[in-house]
Amino acid sequence: MALASGLIAAQAAAQEGQDTSTAAASPNAAVGLNEIVVTAQRKAESAQRAGVAIDVVGGDDLTRAGVSGAQDLGKMVPALNIQQNGGANAVFFLRGVGNFTVNGYSDPAIAFSYDGVYLGRPTSTSGMFYDLERIEVLKGPQGTLYGRNATGGAINVLPARPRIGEFSGFAKASYGNYDAVSLQGAINVPVGEDGALRIAGSLTRHDGYLSDGTSDDKTHALRLQYLAELTPDLTVRVGGDYSHTGGKGAGSSYQGRYAYDYASGGYTFVPSGLSTSTGLTDPASQAYRQTLFLGLSGRTADPLDPDIYQNNSFYGANAEITWHTGAGTLSVIPAWRYSSLDNKFAAPAFVGYIQEKDEQFSLETRFTGERVGIFDYILGAYLFDESVDGNYTFAQQALNAYQEFTSDTRSYALFGRLTANLSDRLRLIGGLRWTRDEKQFDGTADVFLVKCTQSVNFVPSCPTATLLPVGDSFNELQYPFIVPPAGGVTPIGTSGALLIRAQTRVDEPLDTSRLTWRAGFEYDVAPDSLLYGSVETGYRSGGFSLSAGYETFDPEYITAYTLGLKNRFLNNRLQLNLEGFYWKYRDQQVNHTGIDAAGNQGQFTENAGSSTIKGAEAEAQVLLTETTLLSAQVQYLDARYTSFVYNEPIGATPPLTGCPYSVSTTTAGQYEIDCSGRRAYQGPKWTINLGAQQTFALGDYKLVIAGDTQFKTSRTVAFQYLAEQKVGSTWTSNANLDFGPEDGRWSIGAFVRNIENNRIVSAGLTYNAASAATVVTTPPRTYGVRAGMTF
Template sequence: MNHIILASVSVLAITASSGQAQTAPTTPAPQQVAASDEVPTGLQDIIITAQRTTESAQKAPVAIAVIKPEELIRQNVTRAEDLSRVVPALIATASGGPNTTFFLRGVGNTTANAYSDPAISFNYDGVYIGRPNSTQGFFYDLQRVEVLKGPQGTLYGRNATGGAINVLPNHPVIGESSAAFEASYGNYSAVQGRGAINLPIGDTGAFRLSGTYNKHDGYLSDGTGDQNEYGFRAQALAELTPNLTTRIGADYSHQGGVGTGSYVYGTYAYNFPTKAFVFTPTPQFGPTVGVHDPRTEAFVQTRFISQAGRLSEPVNSYPRQDNTAWGVTNETNWKTDLGTLTVQTGYRESAINSNSTTSNFRAFLINEHSRQTTVEARFAGKIGTAVDYLVGAFLFDENIKDKSVINQLTLTPFQNYITGTNSKAAFGRLAFHATDTVTLTAAGRYTDDRKRFNGISDTYVVFCGNPAPPQDFCPNLPLTPLVSNASDLVAFYTARGIPVTRVPLFALPPAAGGSQTAPFVLNAPISINSALETKKFTYRLAADWQVTPANLLYASYETGFHAGGFSFGVGRETYKPETIQAWTIGSKNRFFDNRVQVNIEGFYWKYKDQQVSQFGTDFASPPNSVFYTSNVGNSTIKGVDVDFDVQATPTTRLGGSVQYLDAKYDYYPFTASLAAPTPPNFACPYTVTTQYNVDCSGKTALFSPKWSFNVNVEQTVKLDGYKLVGQVGTRWRGDFFATTSFQPWTISKAAFQSDASLTLSPDADRWFLTAFINNIEDKRRITQSNVNATLNVQSAVASAPRTFGVRVGARFQ
């Protein structure tokens, strides 16, 4: 396919767009121009395209949270992981380097590699983004962000078993000359700038250029947890005829600096008499003391590594990022007497060059280059007044080359692989208006998903003699050096007289050089050359009843699937697709002349062959420590969502949401090699046969707090041509497990996190000045817990600390 490349110029960044968030009061943005000096009364409709058609969010019989751009600005959403601050049902966390993982209602995955796919579909400007490390650089000059909860197995690209996130930018506006900017400064030397300019091209065209810049110092003592990013977007829109329009857009983003940081919060050890793991907290460290802080490095050197027969040495590494992503897209719409044809094509590339150390490893070096092409065509029309229909086709082609080094001090895989996906689908949706108020909907999608993988994980493991008791000691045995290729590692040990062998020395007879006490480096290459194909039909059946113009009832049943994938582990090379069945019933309501909005939804999901990613051992001899994905069995997820929005007076607004979630793994068995020195580090019962047979059935799903809610209050005070808008909000999430071991020390504890702001602007909203503070309590919750099996250390990534500052913006037209 020919690649269309647009040359464009970056500006210092973004505009804040008009509108209101669906579930929260919002800061007045510079684009909002009041028709008079009066504060608007009643709640305004939000227009969405979640069902591939334009409609009011209150009329759409789907579970959706809509976040308008001024709320994104107020909550300082500049990265994908920041979305969890505004949608209680969504938990998003940085996973090291450029990676972001998403969980919706207990569904998601924690993989940060290229040989598996996320369970939450991320779509930018209508284009499906295949890689979790390519979801950054989009959060500026937006119309809105839509978060669809639950499986999206018919209308959306791939793997949307848990939901979909749609990031929708502002498009060029024909006949308008305008510009806007917004800038802020805060603690941690935080500087942000966003801007946009819209220019007409004759009477039938328009051009829009926008950009963003975000930078702050590290949130941790070692300088990690910083941000250094910029991006820009250029678009051109042409109305070729009154019925034919086309828009082409190009975007570019760069992510530099250090990236996500982590801290040590405890150690663990297996107690043989009690046959249980014991956790010891490290209160001298906390979410402000990074893993590269001299205090942490000194602590690391006190950890004894049994396999190497020595105390650890300093980690002596430091994370970095040099990641770029760019893409082009074209959307053409042709209106005919029969309906509207929409064709959208997209091409995207990303180049990831990073070192992540969030697991207290020496390095997780990623050098990855991905290319993806998408084509989607949809035709939407009507048959009389009783039937609306949509038919479409989708093509996704992705190719990835990756070279990674995962240095775990005593174990280092050098991974070199190519992988790719070709996915084709045909889909359709039929809505039958049985009466003026009752609509029956049927939708289906047939997908042919083909994945391929060819690569090797050339793994090197350091041993001090025989790892079986009694303990051997090798105080001078060097741990694996920080090198970028296997040849350098082999040369490092060979020069020191330490053999590198594919057969453990303790397994060889003395005549062949075997020894029970001599140190050696085991070379255990793992190769995969495999393919997976899944052909699946998924569907949705739904009914909705518009009881009154302001009250909607709906119910649906939907299926979905998530493609299988690969893992570098002996005996764990592939895993199967997962499938879901989802029942939903809900109601959307407005009362009291559009002053009160209450939406409620109940959901019940059943998963089969659910995919879970975790650290464990493979079935090599001796076993390797690997991060792998497997099908754990079945799970049941059920709960209730309630959203409310109240225009209490013309100047007072309340909003919020509550979610109750009961998510459990009904059947979660897995196995581990009996050759491992201890049982698997899981708070689950196990039996021993020729292997460890672990059963975590009944455990609560990852990132699944039982209760979550947020509440926001907005008060406007009139000041003779000006207005002062004060806002206060708080959010609360209950406890949830932040990793798959289900050990009590991996629970992210419940906490409140509150925000406040005060904004001064003229009634016409041509400019604004805001003072803000986020995370007033300075509560830093665990967002991801990481185990370092080499050091028996538990580390974590934490949420952002208290931040505050001032923000200014203006609009010109």
């Protein structure tokens, strides 16, 4: 867990429509560590009494750490790594499990939920990180209680709820370098004796961290909620939210290029000589780009189109109806969400032009029964219906891919969990979930390639060939381009180059069903010590790719073993939690760029093999004095692919990979690339978070000084396992100072983040058309001042 935000016993606000202000308190909680109430198991309970692998970050801690988006969560949770590859997507990796690209027709490995509602598209995670109660990060498969099955874990973002009978609010503001402005606030208004309205909003702005203005932020958001106790047993809460993301979005820098030596038959990496702060549309980068040779097109690249922007809007409405009966509590959660994406990004050194409309409806119904004999139980049903309408262009100048598609998903599930209270100290838990996923995909990918037919010294040479422009349809192509029919070829003027068109059409259903289960135990070793263990299965449904030979892929499966011990010692002043885990994957889905069966570059997912993930995590908090708090989290991770083998067609040059490869003995005209035994992507062996907080009493005021640091050992950030895609060990440290009255009515403070000023590589992307590499990096050192007030 993150460093606690206070030094005396306190409880999180109620969730699930019930008061938990005392239920979570430790028996010894007079003066001691905070208790945090979580709802990860669909019931309100102390995080220390929940027999699951979970990290919890409170709302105040998120504000203090400057978390304004999903991409910032990784610095709070050791098991979590997050990267942005351009556009609106935030890609999550939890203990080495994730997928490098999430498009409109594949499901994420890490389930993301907002206010109890599963979000089908990771693009929809923008503009939610304000006025939050907490964020819960569950590690491992969520195969019995959650809306959609997830193999790697779940992230639950839980906003603060309206509070009946209370007129209150807060406002927070900060200003820092890069002209960074952050504003957020909320007001809670009682409505009669049995209702409350809560309105919250947020605005974040900062200039780009790269020289061309990319990696900036322009986000604003608004949330409204109304809570009413219609009767003593019936509570209804309704909410709506809106957010908009503008600016340019994530950017990258040229790392270098791979030069192929025909004599030796190998690649040599040639660094670009540009710094990691130089964006791709900076004049220096544009000059470098024009030295990159575009292979079969026989000429160097044109400058990158500088029209990079985001114009993404997100809408949502949801309700929670809670009815307490003599037999138990019925919860009904209907929800609707809609996204409109319009963005151009260039992080991979080519332009991705995304226009997409996403709409989803969901309905979850749960019944939490009163104890029958020794048994507690939860029964539920879930319906999810999503439609995606996408128009994508991936404009690489020498190769343009145009995709138009519609994707429809309907998922049904029935689930239940039974707890047998064998004694006051021992509980056995069993869970089952049956899921049916029905998908229908209808899409067309048209790939256009500029191919040179002339050569000099056996090297293609068409220096006057016109390269393909950025556009949302190939119908926009103008002279000298003449659009050929699918599978056809036309000359490009008199340049000696040809325009080749390949088409992939996918129109088919994909239906899967799966029964997942969980078996576990909880044993109270002492009043403040919980021993727990579980075996749980999970699956992620299959999907589609618009690449020849990879049109569909199968589900992936996981079995996860967990054993943990949660403790409070020294009269609630020391917390020590330990967890060991062992995960087995099979038919693991890997999404990556590559050469498809037609010899064209594509983005596709395949079931590349299996992996074994094992390790341990330890978390400690100690209240040395009533004003001194120390914390530490350590994760050891051994995540490896036991089988990771895939094919690429044999071309003019060998595949660009750091893994061994050979001519396939089973598939003619293919290389077999074997990355078995390699560590999983984004899976550092060691991750260590350390924190300290000291409070000084100054009469009626207090001064709080806090610092934290995170250490990660080396890890690989791209699937090719090239030497340049390996990031060495890194440190990132932060410091905070706050001053205000003891009653917390107002505060002023200052902060500095990434004290070391290290731009750490978080993603490595390959521009295959030019055999070039780019890197996405974390923000540089940022600092500023802040102020806040509550009433």
